[in-house]
Amino acid sequence: xxxxxxxxxxxxxxxxxxxxxxxxxxxxxxxxxxxxxxxxxxxxxxxxxxxxxxxxxxxxxxxxxxxxxxxxxxxxxxxxxxxxxxxxxxxxxxxxxxxxxxxxxxxxxxxxxxxxxxxxxxxxxxxxxxxxxxxxxxxxxxxxxxxxxxxxxxxxxxxxxxxxxxxxxxxxxxxxxxxxxxxxxxxxxxxxxxxxxxxxxxxxxxxxxxxxxxxxxxxxxxxxxxxxxxxxxxxxxxxxxxxxxxxxxx
Ligand code: PXP
Numbered sequence: 001x002x003x004x005x006x007x008x009x010x011x012x013x014x015x016x017x018x019x020x021x022x023x024x025x026x027x028x029x030x031x032x033x034x035x036x037x038x039x040x041x042x043x044x045x046x047x048x049x050x051x052x053x054x055x056x057x058x059x060x061x062x063x064x065x066x067x068x069x070x071x072x073x074x075x076x077x078x079x080x081x082x083x084x085x086x087x088x089x090x091x092x093x094x095x096x097x098x099x100x101x102x103x104x105x106x107x108x109x110x111x112x113x114x115x116x117x118x119x120x121x122x123x124x125x126x127x128x129x130x131x132x133x134x135x136x137x138x139x140x141x142x143x144x145x146x147x148x149x150x151x152x153x154x155x156x157x158x159x160x161x162x163x164x165x166x167x168x169x170x171x172x173x174x175x176x177x178x179x180x181x182x183x184x185x186x187x188x189x190x191x192x193x194x195x196x197x198x199x200x201x202x203x204x205x206x207x208x209x210x211x212x213x214x215x216x217x218x219x220x221x222x223x224x225x226x227x228x229x230x231x232x233x234x235x236x237x238x239x240x241x242x243x244x245x246x247x248x249x250x
Contacts, residue, residue, distance in 0.1 A: 002223070003036050003223060004040050005226065006225065006229075007024060007039060007041060008226055010022050010023075010230060012049045013230075024057075025054070025061075028057075028064065030239060038064075038066065040089070041054060041068060041069065043070055043076065045071060045093055065086035067089050067224075068085040068087070068089070070089070070090065070091070071092065081133065081134070084138075086140060087140040087141065088141050088142070089144055089164055090142070090143050090160075105123060106123050106145065107124070124154045124155070131160065141161075142162040142164055143162075145163050147188070152196065156198075161199060162201065164202060165190060165201070167205055169182045170186050170210070171205030171206055175210075190217045190220060199221050201220065202217070208248065211225070223249055225245055
């Protein structure tokens with residue numbers, strides 16, 4: 001499995017003092033030297049961590065694949081087209097969430113999670129239209145989804161080829177009597193998505209302790225890991241923290 005590293009929380013720490021340190025660009029350079037497959041940054045509507053300038057600078061690093069996590073809004077799409085990341089991963093954003101809480105409701109059954117004027121039943125259709133200019137520009141597009149058959153099948157109708165399955169429920173259940181149930185949901189969803197021809201990635205909430213079970217899911221392409229790596233980096237430095245995660249998922 002490949003490792004994608006999310007560096008949002010370097011920016012969280014920087015923003016705590018409103019200054020320049022720790023430097024997000026420097027962190028991206030370090031991470032790229034450690035041979036990560038890609039580097040992820042989530043530019044949220046409220047800019048609570050990553051800012052536009054961070055994305056611009058990091059996207060200019062030669063050879064580095066940058067994934068821009070973003071809501072499905074016109075503003076974000078326009079920005080993405082201006083910086084040309086390797087990939088855009090479409091995620092739902094809720095105003096008061098501490099972190100991304102759920103996968104995108106592409107099957108459109110729950111509360112709409114994007115532009116207010118988009119009715120739930122049109123979400124797959126909306127996404128299909130939304131991503132066309134990104135594809136046209138040569139940007140890869142992924143969707144962040146809960147491990148749910150309905151969502152995966154709805155995603156198939158959008159034209160997206162790459163999914164990231166949400167591992168939050170598995171991560172929260174790890175070590176409890178819910179672990180097996182949540183793990184199986186992930187495994188079944190990953191297999192189903194692969195049968196439908198998707199590139200299947202996974203992430204959110206993974207840690208050094210719980211990541212090992214991802215090896216039990218055949219064919220996972222990439223894991224996206226952020227908070228646990230940045231948290232460890234405070235004690236060990238970024239490079240050893242990344243290298244250890246790479247060792248665990250190889
Ligand atoms: N994947 C997605 C879609 C996310 O939103 C995040 C967090 O921004 C991650 C992966 C990484 O999650 P964590 O920081 O818990 O490793």
